[in-house]
Amino acid sequence: MRILIIEDDSELSKTLSEFLNQNGYQMDLAENLKDGEYFISIRNYDLVLTSAKLRDGEATNIIPHIKSKYPRVPVIMISQKHSPEEEVFAFKAGADDFIAKPFDMNVLLARIEARLRFWGSSLIEIEDLVINPDEEKITYKGKEIEVKGKPFEVLTHLARHRDQIVSKEQLLDAIWEEPELVTPNVIEVAINQIRQKMDKPLNISTVETVRRRGYRFCYPKQAEE
Incomplete structure (x- = not known):
């Protein structure tokens, strides 16, 4: 932190x-x-x-x-x-x-x-999506979603700042202990895991890419939108 x-x-x-x-x-x-x-x-x-x-x-x-x-x-x-x-x-x-x-x-x-x-420790609850930072647990319509580690931290950080566009640099600073030792593409890897393990199977969209600026938490939003 x-x-x-x-x-x-x-x-x-x-x-x-x-x-x-x-x-x-x-x-x-x-x-x-x-x-x-x-x-x-x-x-x-x-x-x-x-x-x-x-x-x-x-x-x-x-x-x-x-x-x-x-x-x-x-x-x-x-x-x-x-x-x-x-x-x-x-x-x-x-x-x-x-x-x-x-x-x-x-x-x-x-x-x-x-x-x-x-x-x-306060739960992040948005419609059917619940993110529990204490237990590193995400549930959607009562079903637990297997998003752990850095992807979980990235999603949680974006959800807490869901009214903002968060740059890769800001995510690195907030989540990685030594951000200067990792490359920004670790953020892309984390976002991709969120989309593959969560968004795609559930047909929802939680994170949108804002070109040249970063990412924004966008749930609730249907994937086809």
Whole structure:
């Protein structure tokens, strides 16, 4: 899973990155709002960790942008002070959680895992299609479909972002631990497996190719359409 950290304290940013990386997360680091907006525009994230105040503005300036593109992606706000007013500020700004400095890294990790568990464990149900990320299980009209591994992760990611076109690069970043070590054609292989094992036998279409831009989750849509 990939996390965007927006923090202008370089020492804290490095510490967060190293700690979360050790716990299996991939990171992008932005030291200001401008860089944060750039990363949001080019990649999909599972969670955003942002400082309440940065040198070029406040989190209130970027959280609406994050939520407009990723309505369900959790945002955790980090604040210099812990007060009822600051917490109210965070939640009114659109944050999903709040943590004040100084904080214990394990407490932060627990909060991140809780937020991701809440988002990632919820079933994706669209008409007769049910995707269960926790159990790596897909059912269609009550029948289990054998799509596992990376094809399952690709389908799940597209379904979670079904109102968007997702590029190959975004899929690689979101799913592969070391995306720079694999070629984009692994995405084509995964999409082909989804179509062969699921779409074709069921006569449905779940993923459409948007020429030169990427892929989009398109179910419900009959294959002949």
